[in-house]
Amino acid sequence: MYTIQDVSKKTGLTAHTLRYYEKEGLITGVERSQGGIRQYTDEDLERLGLIRCLKNTGMSIQEIARFVQLTHEGDHTLEERVELLREHRERVLERMAEMQEHLDKVTWKLNFFSEKLRAYQEKEAKKAK
Incomplete structure (x- = not known):
């Protein structure tokens, strides 16, 4: 399990961006500790890698959210x-x-x-x- 700071260091995404991605539905199902601390998994890191790739190649947040939604369906x-x-x-x-x-x-x-x-x-x- 990784904290938001760990994920930020590993991905180069700020904690603010990670929270935004969660709010927009790009990353879903992030576990939380009893104290409410986000706990990211290796699978979450993999998804974030794809999200970064899609975003960095010009895909809109809305399109990425649609892709994530379809994946969950x-x-x-x-x-x-x-x-x-x-x-x-x-x-x-x-x-x-x-x-x-x-x-x-x-x-x-x-x-x-x-x-x-x-x-x-x-x-x-x-x-x-």
Whole structure:
């Protein structure tokens, strides 16, 4: 069992974010001690890892909550979960392609200006002689 501080250290998520995820239904069924302290399991950590992955790749909190809800509803929702993940994957791939285009342009500009800088420095070095 892990405390909220333990989970925060392991996942990089703040205690506030963990409480928010619980409130929004992204993480459910977190046990509590007799004193009311949250007690996370390895399974909870695994779920949080998936939540972080989905969020970091642009899935909305509402979509993640829907995915979690479907998971709790059982295997009869597998088709819908697969479709939700398939659509998300396509959006991620589209963003990656867009980012690759941006990276290519930045790289081209970097090379362009680096070459101009090299030529300028050579010209200035010749002047100094």
